[in-house]
Every structure is written in structure tokens, then in C-alpha cells.
Amino acid sequence: MEEAAARTGLSDFGDRAFTSALDVLCRAQEEESGLTPLGRVVAHGGLVQALSQRLLAVEWLKRHPEIADVPLASPIIVLGGMRSGTTRLHRLLALDPRLSATRFFEGQFPAPPLGFSRGGRDLRPLKARAFLAGSDLANPALRKIHPMRPREADEELPMLELSIWGAQIEAQRPVPSFRSWSETADARPAYRFLKSLLQLQTWLRGEDGSRPHILKTPQYSQDLAALLEVFPDARIVAIHRDPARMTASAASLAWNVMALVSGTVTKDWCGHEWLHKTAYRERTAAAVRAANPHVPAIDVSFADMNADPIEVMRRVYGFLGLGWSEEVERRQQSWLARSRRRGDHGRHRYSLQEFGLTERDIAAAFPSRSPA
Template identity: 45%
Template structure:
């Protein structure tokens, strides 16, 4: 991208809200973006990108492309809702929501539950592009799958480590983070760009409009999948640690599966994930600054989760530990299914197949250390030790923290 600019083959992207919205309207021929609330976090995010992120030429290009795509999706979503009012009439009954800190085993829990056909789940292409393109027909070719594959190829070329840390694919079960990003909301931005002022601003806001849009997009995805509206959704994203009261207001009958892991391992892994994404878009990322930010963010997530849990009835939630899943995943999932009131037997073969395909010997090791992010085990243990004691979390130690 830098070469393209120097040779005149590309112009510097202009990251201006009004210009981006006008361009999206021209591209789609539409003007209704839905609830204008999204413009508030959009303004704050753009300010943070200009003042803090220090994007490189590829980062600026990618940011503009991402924003235009999100704006296109909002415009197309409103068109689908207007043309098919039955979409917003679809119920979203009793979702099962996996809640945990980044890197605490939420993905493994989510994908094991997604193996059960009694539930509905998103696939990666649907969280990247939750809104079908105009002309979409049930059972026809879906260009969103091709787009997701191309994005995956670009990500692998840009930094192969990102897919080692979070392996995925266009048709793989994936979290609904992209549905919150549709409102310019969520920690995804903080893990992609260095935008601490945006993260702190979001922590003080009421996220309800973003979650309402998430629910509308879930209804649209279920309609596009032609899945039964009676099947509960399997949901998960670490963002829910921050917003549990809003989540439970939206889904008062939700059942919650909390995952827990030694924060010494979690903080290092989260910082590594954020670092490996940020360096794609900026040439000035500081690993020590990123380490400090993700230690702080982990602490905030835990504090918000613990406060919210005080008002959740015990029969609505269950705790599952990372080491328990490592040592006896069948026993742990059996406890989860007892909690859900379901027989695990029909889905055990699919779960076992997932375990065989993704076990520790089947994937590349995610190697990291706290020291490369300016942190120590002693400091993380001191700051987050109360969380470990309260939930009886097993300390993983240096060797396990690097896996």
C-alpha cells in the first residue's frame, strides 16, 4: 500500500464519518442506516484511530474497507427488515451463552456445544458478514462465504500467527462479535488497533442499542439459514463479560456457562493475540503498553462479571474450569448438559470428532510469555489473585502458560 501511494496507484484513505456514510449510500443506493446510536461510538473510534492507533498505509486501507463494509451491512439489513417483516418476528428462545475472559476456553466450549444440532450457531462467514447481499436466495450461492475465505487468506499472509492463536475457517462455528461490531461497538476494535481512549469510553456507556442490533441480526441470520426459530442459539464473546446486565435484560431466559482459567495464562495469551493483530495495522505497536492495557482490561472484565453475577439466580449458571476441560472434557460437558437438562449422548460422537481434529497435537502451539509484554507472573497473580481464590482456579505455571 505504501508503494501504491508513492507511485500514485492508490490514494490515502480518508477516515471521516460523514464521507464514509455518504460513500456507503452511493455504493448501495440506500440511505437508512437504522438506529443512529452507532454514530456515537463511531465518532469516538475514529478519533482514537487518528490520535492513538498510528496506522500504517495497509492499516488505513483496511480500516476504510472495514468501515464501508459495516455501513453497507447496516443499509442492507434495513432493506431486508423492510421487505421481510417476518424476520423481526422470529423468537430467540433460551439462548445458551458462554461467558469468559479472552483465552479462557470459551471457543472450545462454544464449538463443542455448536456440534449439537439441537442448537443454532453462527459460522465465521456470518459473523464477518451477518447481512445477506441483495439478491440472496435460500439455498443459492452465497458470496459471503467466498469473502470470508479471502479475508482468511489475507490474514494468514499478513501474520500467520493470528490463525495459530485462534484457528478458524469460513464454515467453522464462530462468536457473534461481528454482530456487535455492526454498531461500531466491542473489544474487537481494541484487539485490532491500539485505541485505549475508545475502550475506556465504551466502558462508561449503555450498550443496549448495540445488543438490540445484535439480536436483530441474529433473527436475520436465522431466517437466512432457514433454521427453526425454536432452536436456542449458542452464543459467546468475551465482550459479554463487560455487558452482562444488558445481555440478561435482552435475554431474560438465557442460560450461562462461565469459563475460568488462570489469569497468568489468560493475560499473556490475550496480550499476544492483541499484539499479533495490532502489528499488522501499525508499525509502532509497543508490546509493554499492550501488556499493561490487557492486564487492565482483564481486571475490568472480571470486576464487571463478578458484580453482575450477584443478581443472577444460581440455577441459571454453571462454572467450568479450563483444566477440567483439559483433563476430562466428557465429564465437564456432561455437567453442562445436566445443567441444560439435555441428554448428551446423541451429540457425543460429533464432540469427540471435534476433539480429535483440534486436540493439542493437531494444532500449532501458541508460544508467548508475560515478560515480552513487560509483565510478571507475580504481578498478575497479585492483581487478580482474588479471582483465582474465589472460583478455585488452578494455577497453570510457566510451562502451561506458554501453550
């Protein structure tokens, strides 16, 4: 925190509820992560960056109190497990100019420098491009697993990290005690701050908040109760995938990242950790939805999205009350064609056995599920 304050020249972090998470995380990193020298640099740098962004965001909110009054129209929550197809669904929705979504550079750098002027030159996309170039050099396989581009819609997970919250932390280094702690900790402060960041984002764009925002990160399955408390008028578009494939893919992504920074992490550990996390999130989201039957929701499947994504999107549009048009379909077909040409989907290979898991493990963790 002192380093972030020195970097920015600021000292007000806003609500300090996040400091409990920071204490738990720092202990977990020291005792459980097995960080290599590179891993220590990456973990430390990531936390300083997140806290620096928090300081800047709080300062923007203080200097412009009108941001707190920016309305956010009834948001759309894309709900699903990690590697369930949420990214494709999210990005197809984000092609519609009637809707709003966080772009990658806005998620990574939600608060611009204090000298930034609305309507002026925004250097954050260039910073995001440099960030992705460095990521590609360090871990070229990651782009194939989760393609990212500076101005394309992406999840809000980095924004949650400003509150030391969310699986962006847990997917980067082994911190099982932090994961366990977060399952019972109060998520509401992180989501109240996320709302402030979305209001800041809307204000920085010069928009009035009338376009419904598409919210997407698998973390929302774990924190759905807090998310719905902060956004009580939200609507849910949930996607489901065969839990065996989903868990193996999630473990593969986590291993791909963790192996670069931890000298002790194993594939078996990643498999069992993400089996727990994937099943826990699904159970939690199902319970919250059952307790809130008034929240509008539609369910779609990964298999149907693979077979006929446009037909699934037509169903989603009908649920949302958005008119379907030739222009909407043209945009989505064009994006799907570009995605296929770039190989954004289908290159990621993984198996349960590679991560020490069996079909019996999956059946025990997901007793109510069948492949979908």
C-alpha cells in the same frame, strides 16, 4: 458512512446510536493508534465494510418486517475472558444439531446481497474463504492462535462491529480512549441490533428459532447486563482460566494483530492494556451475576477442559437439560481428534514477561483469584 451508502446504494442505518461510538473511535484512531499506511487502509476498509453490512441488514429488516417476530429460544451464553477456552467450549456445543450457532461466514457477512433468495446459492462462504486466505497471507500466525473456518461456529463479535462496538475493534489497533469510553457507554443499542441480526440469520436459514442459540464472545463479560436485558431467559456457561496465562495469551493475540497496522504499539502497552481489560471484564461479569442470581449458570475451568473435556461437557449438558448420547460423544470426540491433528491448540507460546507484566501485577488485578 457516505462511502458505505455509495457502495450499497442505501441510506438508512437504523438506530443511529452507533454514531457516538464512531465519532469516539475515529478520534482515537487519529490521535492514538499510530496507524501505518497499511493500517489506515485496513481500519478504513473495516469500518466501511461494517457500515455497509449494517445498511444491508437494515434494508432486509425493512423489506421483511416478519423477521422481527422470529422467536429466539432461550439462548446459551458461553461466558469467559479472551483466551479462557470459550472457543473450544462453544464449538463442542455447536456440534449438537439440537442447538444453533453463528458460523464464521454468517458473523462476517450477516446480511447477504439484497438479491439473495432463501434456499438459493449463498456466496458468503466463498467470500469468507477468500477473506481467510487473505488473512493467512498477511498474518499466518493468527490461524494458530485462533483457528477459523468458513462454516465452523464462531463468535458474534463481527456482528457487534456493525454497531461500532466490541473488542474486535480494540484488538486490531490501539484505541485506549475508545476502550475507556465503551466501559461506561450504553451497550443496549448494540445488543438490540445483535438480536435483530440473529433473527435475520434464523430467517435466512428458513428456521423457526426453536433451537437455542449459543452466544459466544469474550465481549459479553463486559456487557453482560445489556445482554441479559435483551435476552432475559438466557442461561450462562462460564469458563475460568488462570489469569496470568489468560492475560498473557490475550496480549499476545492483540500484539500479533496490532503490530501489522501500528507503528507505535509496544508489547508492554499490549500487556498492560489487556491486563486492564481482562480484569475489568471479570469484575464486571461477576458483579452482574451476583446482582442476577436468578439467571441459571454453571462454572467450569480451563484446566478441567484440558484434562477431560468430555466429562466437562457431560456436566454442561446436565445443567442445560440436554440428553447426553453416544452420538453426542462421538461428534465431540471426532472434533477433538481433528483439532489435535490440525494443531488447533497448544502451538501458541507467550509469557507475562514478554509483555512487561509480573505475577505481582496479576495478583493486584485479580485479588480474588487463584490459578484454575
